[in-house]
Amino acid sequence: MDAVNLSKQHPEQYKLLAGLDASVAASLSAADLDPLLVELVKIRVSQLNGCAFCLRMHTRDAIAKGETTDRLALVAAWWESQYFSEQERAALALAEEVTQLPVPERRSWENGSLTAEQVSAISWLAIVMNSWNRLAIRSHYPVAP
Template identity: 55%
Template sequence: MLADVNVTKMFPAAYKAQMAVEEAVEEAITVAGLDRLTVDLVKLRASQINGCAFCLRMHTQDALKNGETTDRLALVAAWWESQYFTQEEQAALTIAEQITRIGDLHTAAAPKVDVESILDAKQIAALTWVAIAINSWNRIAISSHYPVAP
């Protein structure tokens, strides 16, 4: 178990750099023309896989504010088993899973989604950055023991 140390408070310059990454990712999202709900789904799915309670709560609230439904949110963890998600969302969720599970990529079965036939290169790159950034945030929140109380 990691020590109870808030890494963001210990090294605020590193946190500031992570915020700069987040700003650049937001710009990539805009340039790629990605739908905000798709981005919310990517952040939520990565946070589910990583078990980040802080980010799960935050991105669920964001998705609801952006018009997401509770039915779809309830199915994100098993998105490939439902017909709730568009091809674009399925491709984005595939990217989220591949980046988040990058260490298991060669041992775990990935959902069969032809990402390249659904998304263009800018969208793939932007969504990859979204997944990279949320994985970083998950690790920051989990290792810093960010509080998550009702």
């Protein structure tokens, strides 16, 4: 059997995920998180999950919002560079922790640069991005030049 496009097979579930995504976006805005930080988290979660569809989409979104190619090139190794602020580093570490669910818990993101509201909003962002990645990968969304 060819790949099944989950969003077309069950559009109601897709709409519910889109609604959750919109709710998380509102939480990110209410938590006063920079839109570029949000895109970096989406990109990093998509890298970890190997989701080409989401990587292309969010890289383009980040560029449109003013992100630099240098920083985009280094997201995969953010801890090795000085390109990212303390808050961005904390957000990326938190998103990795949510995505990879390490044992024992790392908690390297706890550097004081994120409020409780921001920790919650970024955690929900990573949860939703993991869902979008799995939807796109499982549905084999096309990613052609």
